[in-house]
Amino acid sequence: MRRSPEPVFWSLFSAGGVVLALIAPALILATGFLVPAERVEFDRLSAILTQPLARIAVVGLAFLTFVHAAHRLRHTLVDVGLRAYGGPIATVSYLAALALTAWAALVAFG
């Protein structure tokens, strides 16, 4: 059977969508409102997120959300009429997601 590679990208895309939907509101609430309002101390938040396991989780989340965005961007570009460039668009999109994940890892472990 001729296998499409799409299940890989699609499952990462789906996972990214789910974690984004769950995490983003919490992140916005915490970093956008609770920390500025001094309901949560930044140092405490920072202490939680810089534990070794938390750093790995942060990079994992960044990876999924970047792949999610890349996948959406890729298909949107194809849908608006760039189907002829589908291959290069996919390559650039996912490579960008990997590059951004590498950057996230540098920040998380830096």
Place this chain on the structure above:
Amino acid sequence: MTSGATTTQTIGFEIARYLPGEDRAPTLRHYDVPYRPEWVVLDALNYLKDEVDGTLSFRWSCRMGVCGSCGAMVNGVPRLMCAAFLRDYLPGPIRVEPLANFPIERDLVIVLDDFMQKLRAVKPWIIPGDRPPPADAEYRQTPAQLADFKQYSMCINCLLCYSACPVYQHEEEFLGPAVLALAQRYDHDSRDRGNSQRHELTWSDEGIWDCTFVGECSAVCPKHVDPAGAIQQAKVESTMDWYRSVLWPFGRR
């Protein structure tokens, strides 16, 4: 609006006319039709064909949303003409064009060949397994087994979903919403053992993976088949199957 038959009120129509070989492109022609609140667009077209211009061509059969032959773009939206009431388009005019994304045979009649060929390709029939029940026995299904595919079996092949699909518009190869929903209908039928014969096509890049979940197919479906949902469901199944086949050390079968 009192008794429709005596009123002189009319409603305007802009109807696409096209005769291949004579016309270079479809053109809109204006017609006035007596307005009757109980009429649908198809009634107005039949009035025109009987009383005004016998050359106006369009497909229809059942007049009641069952046969699926009367699809057209009504004011730019794919609709069954027998389910589109004039009273919902007041004061008019009502623009009627052939279903988008298909070649035109004549006037409002489209060429179905591409769809028919794709429909055949996914084997939309029950493929029995090695042990079908004896010829004089019945296949039994529980209500739950029936519910698993019933919604997808409501499709009347009216092709409104193909007209609404921006992926099909750009990608001729795409199997399209109705065909994928029908494949899902048989895949999920407890009497069917043909999944693997269909998946080669339906789980390919021209099948479910061409879909970007725009969802317009489900929005225009007159039978609430929800082809977009069917495709999403198939994506989950195909993905699970992919991981199983790759990660499971000894294969699946």
